[in-house]
Structure formats: structure tokens, C-alpha cells
Amino acid sequence: MTNNTSRVGKTHPTIIVGEIGLKFVGVKLGILGLGTVGTGTVQLLQDSAGRHPLLQDIEIYRVGVRSLDKNRAVKLPESVLITDLEAIVNDPQVEIVVEVMGGLEPARSLILKAIENGKHVVTANKAVISRFGAEIFTAANQAGVYVMLEAAVGGGIPVIQPLKQSLSVNCIHTVTGIVNGTTNYILTRMQTEGSDFSDVLTDAQRLGYAEADPTADIDGLDAADKIAILASLAFDGRIKLQDVYCEGIRQVSKTDIAYAEKLGFVIKLLAIANKVNPPAISIRVHPTLVPKAHPLASINGVYNAILVEGEPIGQVMFFGPGAGAGATASAVASDILNLAATLKASTTTPNPLLTCRHQDYCQIAPIEELVTRFYARFLTKDQPGVIGKLGTCFGNYGVSLESVVQTGFQGELAEIVVVTHDVREGDFRQALAEIHTLEAVDSIPSLLRVL
Ligand SMILES: NC(=O)C1=CN([C@@H]2O[C@H](COP(=O)(O)OP(=O)(O)OC[C@H]3O[C@@H](n4cnc5c(N)ncnc54)[C@H](OP(=O)(O)O)[C@@H]3O)[C@@H](O)[C@H]2O)C=CC1
Numbered sequence: 001m002t003n004n005t006s007r008v009g010k011t012h013p014t015i016i017v018g019e020i021g022l023k024f025v026g027v028k029l030g031i032l033g034l035g036t037v038g039t040g041t042v043q044l045l046q047d048s049a050g051r052h053p054l055l056q057d058i059e060i061y062r063v064g065v066r067s068l069d070k071n072r073a074v075k076l077p078e079s080v081l082i083t084d085l086e087a088i089v090n091d092p093q094v095e096i097v098v099e100v101m102g103g104l105e106p107a108r109s110l111i112l113k114a115i116e117n118g119k120h121v122v123t124a125n126k127a128v129i130s131r132f133g134a135e136i137f138t139a140a141n142q143a144g145v146y147v148m149l150e151a152a153v154g155g156g157i158p159v160i161q162p163l164k165q166s167l168s169v170n171c172i173h174t175v176t177g178i179v180n181g182t183t184n185y186i187l188t189r190m191q192t193e194g195s196d197f198s199d200v201l202t203d204a205q206r207l208g209y210a211e212a213d214p215t216a217d218i219d220g221l222d223a224a225d226k227i228a229i230l231a232s233l234a235f236d237g238r239i240k241l242q243d244v245y246c247e248g249i250r251q252v253s254k255t256d257i258a259y260a261e262k263l264g265f266v267i268k269l270l271a272i273a274n275k276v277n278p279p280a281i282s283i284r285v286h287p288t289l290v291p292k293a294h295p296l297a298s299i300n301g302v303y304n305a306i307l308v309e310g311e312p313i314g315q316v317m318f319f320g321p322g323a324g325a326g327a328t329a330s331a332v333a334s335d336i337l338n339l340a341a342t343l344k345a346s347t348t349t350p351n352p353l354l355t356c357r358h359q360d361y362c363q364i365a366p367i368e369e370l371v372t373r374f375y376a377r378f379l380t381k382d383q384p385g386v387i388g389k390l391g392t393c394f395g396n397y398g399v400s401l402e403s404v405v406q407t408g409f410q411g412e413l414a415e416i417v418v419v420t421h422d423v424r425e426g427d428f429r430q431a432l433a434e435i436h437t438l439e440a441v442d443s444i445p446s447l448l449r450v451l
Pocket residue numbers: 032033034035036037038064065066067068070083085099100101102103105106124125126127151152155208209210211212322323324325328
């Protein structure tokens with residue numbers, strides 16, 4: 001925060017000065033979107049009994065949608081539901097804009113307009129924040145407003161606020177997360193039921209976990225958005241989304257899941273950011289073989305978990321529902337509550353733990369520099385000496401093998417699975433390039449990293 005003309009709580013339009021003194025009459029929300037998350041949020045706000053009393057001071061003033069003709073799961077006064085979203089972010093009565101419409105545009109422009117108009121923003125939109133965070137937070141700091149995004153990572157799991165506040169005194173060295181509910185749900189069902197990828201995806205969409213375009217989930221892009229946000233908080237710098245190495249789960253087959261099981265692993269889509277050659281960090285998303293004893297191995301279904309490792313805290317893991325209406329609404333509503341409390345407190349100085357103060361970009365190490373274990377599955381001709389030839393190629397590049405298994409056949413071809421010890425990714429790739437040239441090797445259908 002660089003300016004000292006903050007409006008944070010400076011003049012509260014809903015504080016009325018009368019004969020009885022100051023009366024707080026409510027914070028007006030403009031909600032953009034009434035889909036899965038918007039509906040969950042409205043339901044939670046409308047059912048405030050037994051929850052924090054400050055919720056009763058929050059008024060759902062406007063809700064912006066695309067169509068007025070849809071059946072809605074919530075009842076709202078006719079004047080509240082509108083299709084002119086510009087009017088919401090320009091309305092002087094609205095103090096907090098809640099962006100739960102998703103997509104890049106017009107979400108980005110509406111957030112920026114809200115900020116320009118001096119409104120605080122709550123968003124669940126990791127896609128916008130990971131791409132336009134620098135622009136949005138610079139504008140927010142200049143306008144003296146807050147942009148809150150607890151729902152953007154881990155759905156209902158509190159992880160943004162803990163990183164910004166409770167863990168902020170730690171030197172964090174690694175953040176490892178299962179941060180996409182849809183892919184975790186798919187991988188879990190493929191593992192436990194041997195189900196088909198596409199059937200399970202349909203279920204994830206029906207249950208409201210998947211993004212409107214599920215490509216973002218399946219190809220790891222949603223997880224990449226989320227780890228970029230987490231890494232920015234953990235490592236105190238901005239992240240360019242294009243620096244996040246990203247592989248999705250399309251190539252994960254039932255065969256690999258079964259081999260992983262035999263070898264003592266489960267396959268998870270992990271999002272990882274860690275210090276490698278400080279100040280450089282490695283930041284990546286890829287399906288990963290996770291040892292069954294690892295705490296992340298038991299995170300199943302739509303659940304997410306984020307393991308944060310640092311000094312002096314050691315390891316701390318956040319676990320909970322990473323998607324879905326109610327869980328995500330919990331995060332959105334808690335951000336709204338935080339802002340309402342800030343507005344009510346009427347302080348003139350912004351809270352540095354709620355603002356975003358990053359100016360510089362983190363230095364990112366290329367994926368070739370990553371040191372990790374690998375799992376690779378080869379289809380080879382069924383000839384004597386093939387395993388030896390593979391071993392020679394690996395040896396040429398300093399790749400040492402932890403295990404080699406030849407259990408199955410696919411048609412005429414033998415199936416060989418290897419797990420390496422830690423190796424520099426660049427060296428491993430060179431060994432693979434040489435293996436590809438071997439006459440006995442038909443193909444390398446799978447290549448996965450091992451935690
Ligand atoms: N679903 C989940 O579990 C989670 C979602 N998120 C994030 O929350 C955000 C919302 O997701 P979700 O609720 O699933 O999305 P939905 O697709 O279910 O809902 C989107 C809502 O926004 C409205 N909308 C979209 N575009 C426009 C537009 N151009 N003009 C007017 N209204 C528009 C839609 O209106 P209409 O109803 O008229 O079509 C709809 O009400 C996304 O950023 C997503 O990534 C974050 C965590 C979990």
C-alpha cells in the first residue's frame with residue numbers, strides 16, 4: 001500500500017448520525033453472478049440465524065445475472081435481480097462487489113470498475129486473479145480498497161488468510177497442494193472403481209465441481225491459477241502465469257493407476273511451488289505418484305488439501321472441501337464479513353495484512369532444473385536384453401533406478417515400468433531421448449513424476 005488517501009472505513013455511507021448517535025444500518029452488496037457459488041452465498045447470507053451476528057448487517061442489494069428467465073434456487077425481491085452488471089459496480093450505494101460470475105471478461109473490467117469507484121471486492125475468480133492480479137491489486141492499493149479472494153483457492157478451505165496472516169512470520173520453502181476438486185474426484189473414482197474418465201467427468205460437472213469449460217480442470221490450468229496465487233503469497237512476489245509448468249490428467253490411464261497401486265503409490269494432480277536455488281522457485285502442476293503414507297495420498301474425492309512447509313512452523317496441512325456451492329460460499333461470505341467488520345471499525349489506515357503489497361516478480365527455475373523421481377512405462381519388443389539396454393541409456397545420463405518391473409504385455413509388446421531415484425529432469429529427458437532411438441523400444445506411453 002503506497003498511498004495514504006485510503007478510503008478504508010473513512011466515510012461509511014451507511015452510518016447515520018442522528019439523535020441517538022451512530023447507527024450502523026448495513027453493508028450493501030452487489031453480487032455479480034448467481035450460479036453455483038452465487039446461489040450458495042445468497043443462501044448462506046439469507047440464513048444468518050445462529051451464525052456471526054454481523055451477517056445480519058449485510059444486505060443483498062443487487063445481484064447481476066445473464067438471464068432473468070432462469071429458475072433460481074433462491075428467492076430475491078424483483079428489484080434485486082438485474083442483468084446490467086455495469087450498473088451494479090457504478091451504483092454509489094454498493095459498498096462491496098462480490099464477483100462470482102467467473103470467466104476473464106467482463107469479470108476483470110467489472111472488478112476494475114468497482115475498485116475505481118472505491119468499492120471493496122470479494123472474488124472467487126482464480127483465473128482473473130492469476131492473470132490480472134498485478135493490475136487489480138495495483139488499482140486496489142491506489143484506490144485504498146481491499147480485494148479478498150479466499151474462495152479462489154481451495155474453495156471453502158481457509159488458506160489465503162492463513163498465508164497472509166497466521167503464517168506470515170514463517171519462511172516458507174514448499175507449498176504442495178491438491179487444489180482441483182474435479183480432477184481429484186475423477187482420479188479417486190478411477191482408482192477406487194476403475195471407472196472411465198469421461199463418465200466421472202460428467203458426474204463432476206453435474207455436481208457443480210467442474211468449471212463451465214472443464215478443460216481448465218482437466219488440463220491443470222485451474223490448478224496452475226491456484227498455485228500461482230498460493231506461491232505469490234508464500235514467496236512474497238508476483239508470479240507470471242506462463243512461468244507455471246503445467247500438465248493435466250488426460251494422459252493418466254487405468255494402467256498407470258494400477259501399476260502405481262502395486263508400487264505403493266496413488267496418482268494425484270499436485271500443484272507444487274518450492275524454493276530450489278533461492279531466490280529461484282520451481283512452480284508446477286502435474287500428475288504425481290504420491291507414496292501411500294504421504295498425508296496428501298489420502299485426500300480423496302472433491303476434497304482439497306494444501307501442505308505448507310516452512311520455518312519455524314514445520315509442516316501444516318489445510319484440508320477440506322475444495323469446490324461446491326456451500327463450501328465455496330463459506331469462503332466468500334467470510335471475506336464479506338471481514339470487509340463488513342473493517343468498514344464498521346472505521347479505521348483510516350489500511351490493514352497491511354489484508355492488502356497485497358507485492359511489487360516484484362519471483363524468479364522461476366526452469367523445469368529442466370527440477371530434481372525429482374520419475375515413473376516411466378515403456379512398451380518394448382519382447383526380446384532378451386531390453387531391460388539392460390534401458391539401464392545403459394539411463395546410466396549414460398546419471399539416472400539411477402529405484403525399481404524396474406516387467407509384469408504385463410500389451411498384445412505383442414512387453415510392458416516395463418521403472419521408478420528412478422532423484423534425478424535432474426533435464427538429464428532424465430536426455431536419457432529418454434536416447435531410449436526413444438532404441439530399435440527394441442516401441443513407445444513410452446507414460447511419464448509421471450514421483451513425490
Ligand atoms: N463451482 C465451484 O465449486 C467453485 C467456483 N469457483 C469460482 O467461482 C466463480 C463462479 O463459479 P460458478 O458459480 O461455478 O459459475 P456458474 O457458471 O455456476 O455461475 C456463473 C453466474 O454468473 C452469471 N454470469 C456469467 N457471465 C455473465 C455475464 N457476462 N453477464 C451476466 N451474468 C453472467 C451467470 O448468469 P446466469 O445464471 O443468468 O447464467 C451465473 O449466474 C468462478 O470464477 C469459479 O472459478 C471457485 C471455487 C469453487
